[in-house]
Amino acid sequence: MTAKVQDNNQDEEVTRxxxxxVATGAVGAVGAIQVVWPLVDQMxxxxxxxxxxxxxxxxxxxxxxxxxxxxxxxSPVFVRHRTADEIARAEKEDNDDLKDPEKDSDRVQKKQWxxxxxxxxxxxxxxxxxxxxxxxxxxxxxxxxxxxxxxxxKGPAPTNLPVPKYVFLNDNTIKIG
Amino acid sequence: MASKKFEPTNxxxxxxxxxxxxxxxxxxxxxxxxxxxxxxxxxxxFGSLAGFMLVVxxxxxxxxxxxxxxxxxxxxxxxxxxxxxxxxxxxLRYVHANGASMFFVIVYIHILxxxxxxxxxxxxxxxxxxxxxxxxxxxxxxxxxxVLPWGQMSFWGAKxxxxxxxxxxxxxxxxxxxxxxxxxxxxxxxxxxxxxxxLHFLLPFVLAGVVILHIWALHIPGSTNPLGIDAKGxxxxxxxxxxxxxxxxxxxxxxxxxxxxxxxxxxxILGHPDNYIMANPMSTPAHIVxxxxxxxxxxxxxxxxxxxxxxxxxxxxxxILFALxxxxxxxxxxxxxxxxxxxxxxxxxxxxxxxxxxxxASLEMEVFMGLTVFDxxxxxxxxxxxxxLVILPWVSRKETxxxxxxxxxxxxxxxxxxKEEV
Numbered sequence: 240m241t242a243k244v245q246d247n248n249q250d251e252e253v254t255r256x257x258x259x260x261v262a263t264g265a266v267g268a269v270g271a272i273q274v275v276w277p278l279v280d281q282m283x284x285x286x287x288x289x290x291x292x293x294x295x296x297x298x299x300x301x302x303x304x305x306x307x308x309x310x311x312x313x314s315p316v317f318v319r320h321r322t323a324d325e326i327a328r329a330e331k332e333d334n335d336d337l338k339d340p341e342k343d344s345d346r347v348q349k350k351q352w353x354x355x356x357x358x359x360x361x362x363x364x365x366x367x368x369x370x371x372x373x374x375x376x377x378x379x380x381x382x383x384x385x386x387x388x389x390x391x392x393k394g395p396a397p398t399n400l401p402v403p404k405y406v407f408l409n410d411n412t413i414k415i416g
Numbered sequence: 417m418a419s420k421k422f423e424p425t426n427x428x429x430x431x432x433x434x435x436x437x438x439x440x441x442x443x444x445x446x447x448x449x450x451x452x453x454x455x456x457x458x459x460x461x462f463g464s465l466a467g468f469m470l471v472v473x474x475x476x477x478x479x480x481x482x483x484x485x486x487x488x489x490x491x492x493x494x495x496x497x498x499x500x501x502x503x504x505x506x507x508l509r510y511v512h513a514n515g516a517s518m519f520f521v522i523v524y525i526h527i528l529x530x531x532x533x534x535x536x537x538x539x540x541x542x543x544x545x546x547x548x549x550x551x552x553x554x555x556x557x558x559x560x561x562x563v564l565p566w567g568q569m570s571f572w573g574a575k576x577x578x579x580x581x582x583x584x585x586x587x588x589x590x591x592x593x594x595x596x597x598x599x600x601x602x603x604x605x606x607x608x609x610x611x612x613x614x615l616h617f618l619l620p621f622v623l624a625g626v627v628i629l630h631i632w633a634l635h636i637p638g639s640t641n642p643l644g645i646d647a648k649g650x651x652x653x654x655x656x657x658x659x660x661x662x663x664x665x666x667x668x669x670x671x672x673x674x675x676x677x678x679x680x681x682x683x684x685i686l687g688h689p690d691n692y693i694m695a696n697p698m699s700t701p702a703h704i705v706x707x708x709x710x711x712x713x714x715x716x717x718x719x720x721x722x723x724x725x726x727x728x729x730x731x732x733x734x735x736i737l738f739a740l741x742x743x744x745x746x747x748x749x750x751x752x753x754x755x756x757x758x759x760x761x762x763x764x765x766x767x768x769x770x771x772x773x774x775x776x777a778s779l780e781m782e783v784f785m786g787l788t789v790f791d792x793x794x795x796x797x798x799x800x801x802x803x804x805l806v807i808l809p810w811v812s813r814k815e816t817x818x819x820x821x822x823x824x825x826x827x828x829x830x831x832x833x834x835k836e837e838v
Binding site: 279282283284285288308310312313314315358361362363364365379380381382394395396397 | 572575576578579580582586596597598599600601602603604605607611697698699700702703704718720721722723724726779780790
């Protein structure tokens with residue numbers, strides 16, 4: 240009984256030893272995080288991978304109604320020269336029931352040039368050009384349908400095909416990235 | 417289950433044993449020191465077969481690693497170099513590639529043996545957990561190994577599977593940071609291949625470690641048996657060696673003949689021809705399928721028309737196994753005495769095989785009465801989860817089991833008793 244009472248007293252009193260325990264534990268925890276972080280961060284893209292950052296595309300070679308694919312950072316980018324008919328359709332479908340609502344005008348800088356990622360937002364396959372129920376792209380892997388603006392319309396993909404950063408260097412050249 | 421102690425007579429062996437009782441460990445786990453139930457049938461052969469396949473995979477894998485080059489420009493050609501130039505290289509690679517399939521067949525049977533005979537029930541829950549962990553490590557290892565030849569299926573399989581983790585990016589709003597961490601780049605590329613190679617080499621040894629824990633946990637209560645009742649005394653048991661070592665060895669002989677038939681006669685039948693085309697990040701094959709042993713889970717993924725829930729359903733379909741000991745509340749282990757549960761179990765097995773078939777079929781294909789592969793995928797996925805979440809909890813509470821034998825020995829005596837003449 241007496242021993243138990245003494246124990247209780249010790250619990251309540253903050254001793255020098257309690258402080259050392261907590262301080263050692265805290266330093267150890269911070270140290271462990273510092274050791275673990277480099278072990279995890281080494282998996283992130285390395286400097287040379289990050290350095291490959293931009294791609295220039297000559298648009299004059301792409302005729303109306305044609306989609307060209309370019310390899311950018313290990314994945315394809317689609318550049319489509321859209322016809323007037325396709326532009327009209329894309330804008331008309333702005334008002335349709337969209338899974339990831341976005342206006343066509345927000346997805347292009349010049350209406351005839353649709354520049355977007357060629358990687359399905361579901362699980363990363365490359366959608367096929369001018370196929371599917373919406374006259375745009377169709378991903379054969381798990382059946383996602385995209386329209387002529389690259390917006391997801393049907394299937395498991397959650398979002399539209401993303402538009403990468405690009406600028407027009409002149410009327411016939413864009414720089415992606 | 418306490419095992420008998422190894423008593424060496426040879427003084428040299430005794431000298432070693434006194435300092436490191438390693439022979440005693442083997443004697444008590446796989447030798448005459450381990451008393452196993454005397455009524456084990458051939459379904460109990462698959463544990464040792466799986467152990468055998470792990471050894472085969474590590475041995476052939478370490479050798480293949482001596483001839484393989486983990487670089488996107490050279491990996492594909494180095495595999496062709498193994499196939500054409502390295503002495504016996506084609507056999508070693510075919511053994512390794514088909515070995516993975518054989519390993520999975522064996523492990524699937526081993527798991528279903530556990531389902532049927534209630535091996536997951538008390539007091540073997542931890543043993544069951546370790547088995548699921550082994551299965552998960554196997555799946556990760558098999559997947560990464562399939563990427564190494566850097567063919568079209570390797571590349572696109574890697575892309576699809578790593579993209580499964582993008583649901584966590586979507587959830588956390590990290591904009592692809594998790595997937596980039598996995599890839600080491602902006603797409604599946606050289607850093608991805610390198611890390612997969614490193615992990616594919618490492619994980620089998622982790623697996624071997626968990627296998628040791630699995631066997632350790634097995635020897636606490638000892639093996640289950642087809643009757644599912646506890647072995648009570650020496651009349652219910654037989655020493656593992658020579659009785660089950662011999663029985664397992666016979667099974668191994670039969671298995672090696674089947675394995676050999678694949679390796680020597682149809683080595684590519686379980687693979688996909690597109691993997692003999694070098695990886696091309698600009699072109700997705702028209703029809704991506706994973707290795708056959710992932711197909712049921714792939715079918716579950718495809719059956720849910722939401723990326724997040726599809727991925728969760730796929731992972732959940734395996735993780736749900738952890739809950740199995742508590743979903744099935746029946747005190748009776750063996751389905752021999754639970755006819756209704758047995759009926760649903762066999763539907764579960766057929767449904768699993770059907771899911772595998774669905775996993776490789778085109779989603780839009782019509783199967784029966786206007787229903788497509790996608791529709792059947794939803795039905796089969798529903799049954800898969802209903803089996804665990806509805807059927808097992810319900811049937812195990814409601815079903816009246818058949819009378820259990822009083823002991824293993826008594827059951828054998830009754831079975832072998834001469835029929836009384838009238």
